Amino acid sequence: MALPDPPFSTxxxxxxxxxxxxxxxxxxxxxxxxxxxxxxxMLPTREGGPLAAWLIRHP
Structure with a gap:
């Protein structure tokens, strides 16, 4: 538990x-x-708009 999280790539x-x-x-x-x-x-809704915006921000 005291170990740091491993690096996380895209x-x-x-x-x-x-x-x-x-x-x-x-x-x-x-x-x-x-x-x-x-x-x-995690996104606060299951609508497509927030998911599309997330995908644009994280290519």
Whole structure:
């Protein structure tokens, strides 16, 4: 636990999935690095606009 996180590079393969912590709550989007199996970012909504904006900011 005391070890620093390994360096994280830009993912080559990005996984996108939506989820809700509890049924009926607002869904969010999680972006993961498929190769590293690490969470890259979480978006507050499952709409396409924020995802498109995220992809533009992170080519």
């Amino acid at each position: 993912p080559r393969v990005l996984g996108v999935d939506d989820f809700a912590i509890r049924h009926g709550q607002t869904c969010s989007t999680v972006l993961t690095s498929v190769e590293d199996r690490r969470v890259v970012d």
